[in-house]
Amino acid sequence: MCIKGKLTGKNMSGKVKLHYFNGRGRMETIRWLLAGAGVEFEEYFFETREELIKLQQSGVLLFQQVPLVEIDGMKMVQTRAILNYIAAKHNLYGKDLKERVLIDMYVEATMDLNDLIMRHPMQPPEGREKNLALIVDKATNRYFPAYEKVLKDHGQDYLVGNQFSRADVQVLETILMMEEMKPDILAKFPLLQGFKARISNIPTIKKFLQPGSQRKSKIEEKMVPQVMKIFYG
């Protein structure tokens, strides 16, 4: 959908509007969190570098970068800032500072892993296999054992504070992306298997996981050059 003409006005009461390309990239976690919070959103996709440049030149992007989210009369950029806002607004960010810092620790770690996953398709073909092995190693030996331990130590259903939070949403998103890379990635993590089943069954998440939702699928190999061209010219 064309962006031109869509960015006027304050959109105080309107729907949340996302501006990005029609793929996961840095926007996907924002989509997940909005969906988990039960918030409806509209998407405006750019398809070419020219459209991105037009958006940059329009002055709405504070740092000339996307994701851009129009929400509550603001034009928000910076993925983490956007996620923090949505999480706080929808009570998905813990009940006190100590819960919040635990949530931050867990989601920052998933975002480190996500960064590797996101960049994987952009690796030169000859380095792909090694890169995949590195990502699987990090998931298996660094990040997933930590979440497994958190669940084991407190014995609760959710990662933090015995209630649903952004940490659950973001860790589930990462688990599912890792399963796309290696289907048996949870084999050694029984508590994470249970966690995955529980969080996937929360009604808002369940809906997002159904076909036809705004969740984006893994980028197809043949689309990689087009996406590279949009962002890197």
Ligand code: IBG
């Ligand atoms: N810290 C910012 C954030 O988190 O929002 C970084 C934003 C960013 O890097 N945006 C890129 C951009 O707008 C698009 S995501 N580039 C245009 C420019 O001129 O800087 C690109 C990306 C993908 C996949 I797709 C993996 C990593 C980055």
